[in-house]
Amino acid sequence: MILRKSKLLVAFVLTVLIALSVAGCGSTSTYYLEGTSTQLNGTLQVHYIDVGQADSILIKASDGTAVLIDGGNNPDGPDIVKYLKSQQVKELDAVIATHPHEDHIGGLDTVIKSFPVKAVYMPNASTTTKTFEEFISAVTASGAKRIQAKAGVTLDVQGLTGQFLAPNGSGYEDLNNFSAVLRLTFGKITFLFMGDAEEVSEGEILKSGQILKADVLKVGHHGSSSSTGSAFLKAVSPKYAIISVGADNDYGHPTSSTLSKLSGSGVQLLRTDKDGTIVVTCDGESVTFNKNSSMPASTSNTPSSQPSASSEKGSQTYSFPSGTTIPAGGTLKVLSGPKAVVSAGSLLWTNSNIWNNDVDPGALYNANGQVVSQK
Numbered sequence: 001m002i003l004r005k006s007k008l009l010v011a012f013v014l015t016v017l018i019a020l021s022v023a024g025c026g027s028t029s030t031y032y033l034e035g036t037s038t039q040l041n042g043t044l045q046v047h048y049i050d051v052g053q054a055d056s057i058l059i060k061a062s063d064g065t066a067v068l069i070d071g072g073n074n075p076d077g078p079d080i081v082k083y084l085k086s087q088q089v090k091e092l093d094a095v096i097a098t099h100p101h102e103d104h105i106g107g108l109d110t111v112i113k114s115f116p117v118k119a120v121y122m123p124n125a126s127t128t129t130k131t132f133e134e135f136i137s138a139v140t141a142s143g144a145k146r147i148q149a150k151a152g153v154t155l156d157v158q159g160l161t162g163q164f165l166a167p168n169g170s171g172y173e174d175l176n177n178f179s180a181v182l183r184l185t186f187g188k189i190t191f192l193f194m195g196d197a198e199e200v201s202e203g204e205i206l207k208s209g210q211i212l213k214a215d216v217l218k219v220g221h222h223g224s225s226s227s228t229g230s231a232f233l234k235a236v237s238p239k240y241a242i243i244s245v246g247a248d249n250d251y252g253h254p255t256s257s258t259l260s261k262l263s264g265s266g267v268q269l270l271r272t273d274k275d276g277t278i279v280v281t282c283d284g285e286s287v288t289f290n291k292n293s294s295m296p297a298s299t300s301n302t303p304s305s306q307p308s309a310s311s312e313k314g315s316q317t318y319s320f321p322s323g324t325t326i327p328a329g330g331t332l333k334v335l336s337g338p339k340a341v342v343s344a345g346s347l348l349w350t351n352s353n354i355w356n357n358d359v360d361p362g363a364l365y366n367a368n369g370q371v372v373s374q375k
Contacts (some may be wrong), residue, residue: 009274044160044186046216046280049083050272051076052255053222053246054103057193060087065159068111069096069182069193070104073130079112084115085276088348091116096149098195099123099179102131109138117142119156124166125178150181151208161185165212166197168204176221177201183214187284192236194220194227202232216280217241221260223254223271224333233261240268240287242280248275249281307357 029054051072057221066089069082084092092115097105102123112135114122120139126132139146147153155162166181172186181193193215198221199206205212217238220227222245241262254271262269270278275291333346 006306019308022162030086042187042284044284046191046282046283047087048218048242048244048270048280049080050277051080051107051129051244053249053251054106055098055195055222055244056107057218057244058084058087058089060089061158061159063159064090065095065157066092067096067157067160068092070098070195071095071111072106073110074106075105076196077107078108080111083115084111085164089115089373092118094119094121094155095144096120096180096182098120098149098181098193099175100125100127100129101134101175101196102129105135105196106131107172109134110142112138112142117144117282119147121153121155121164121180123149123180124170125175126300127170127175133209148321149182151205151210153184155184165205165208168202174198175201176226179220181194181205182355183211186282188288189216189282189284190214190281191216191218192220192238196221196224198224198226198315199229199232202227206232206235213235215237215239215351217267219243219254219258221253222249222257224249225255225257228258228261229272230260230261233265233267238267239266240270241271242278242282243269243271245271245273249273333368 002291017318018285021123043062043367045058047060049056049058049072054072055070056072057069059069064086066084068080068084068173071077092111093335095108095112095117097108097120097194099105117139120142145154149164149167151166151168153164155164162184165183167178172178176196177200179197180202181195181197182193182199184191184193190213192212194217202220212235213231214236215238217240219238219241223243243254258267270289270291272278277292281288281290334344335348
């Protein structure tokens with residue numbers, strides 16, 4: 001979609017009358033197209049990125065603070081970099097490598113080479129795989145501070161309150177139990193990120209007496225039956241749970257036993273294999289969810305063959321990221337200005353001031369360059 005600018009406007013709103021669909025996105029949320037310079041204060045977003053049968057989670061505060069937990073499989077690295085750039089990430093205050101399995105650290109070397117990284121948190125666990133060697137080489141070359149992730153260690157990132165609950169021991173037979181488990185609190189809302197921690201680690205966390213209650217649980221080990229024990233789930237007592245998992249995977253994840261436990265506990269479940277990338281926005285009092293947020297194919301303006309929207313008189317054009325869908329009657333916010341901060345249901349046009357106070361007509365175009373809505 002191309003957005004072409006007409007005169008300049010403080011708030012340009014375009015209501016879409018015809019459904020537009022681009023492969024890879026199926027959201028039916030309500031959106032608004034507007035050019036208002038908007039500042040969202042005191043919010044936190046957690047992006048559970050759809051990387052198939054792997055894990056990658058972006059934590060981003062409204063002031064630009066960014067933390068990445070895991071980096072998917074090796075081939076996911078470039079796409080994660082594109083996704084972070086689409087979210088205006090300039091540097092990473094911390095990277096957390098939960099444990100040395102390829103589906104968690106595979107793409108981290110690419111990410112670390114692409115962004116300045118202040119600190120890397122990782123457990124005291126290693127493997128002899130090439131993937132792990134490439135990850136360590138990237139961390140060393142980056143100059144980032146290395147911090148051992150273990151129970152009792154605080155996440156040293158300004159503006160975020162986080163503490164690691166695990167690992168509580170060493171010498172585990174299964175690398176999954178080395179997983180760095182992070183509990184993050186923002187206002188009255190708490191998130192728990194389990195990595196691939198299994199019932200061995202869960203039992204140690206329970207025994208340690210640490211506070212486990214969390215509103216949003218990232219389910220351990222892709223919903224495997226080896227994780228999310230009944231006692232542990234009861235202690236966490238989440239309202240929402242998110243499973244990062246690949247569609248039709250060979251492991252049978254998530255298992256019916258884990259799904260039954262979550263359902264029986266009244267937990268609202270979201271899954272990346274069904275919901276795509278899941279973005280949770282938190283204001284410190286409540287959370288909202290945006291599902292089916294596709295990973296963009298490019299961070300720059302897409303060719304004119306992509307759906308776009310534009311303002312008419314100023315000849316300025318905004319091309320939507322690949323995978324954007326605006327349903328019939330739906331709306332989508334496009335923000336601009338040096339203080340604009342995107343959230344679920346909005347996109348960033350530019351950090352420059354685009355709009356003024358005069359009326360500024362605009363138009364929405366489909367992938368064939370045909371006007372489908374104007375105002």
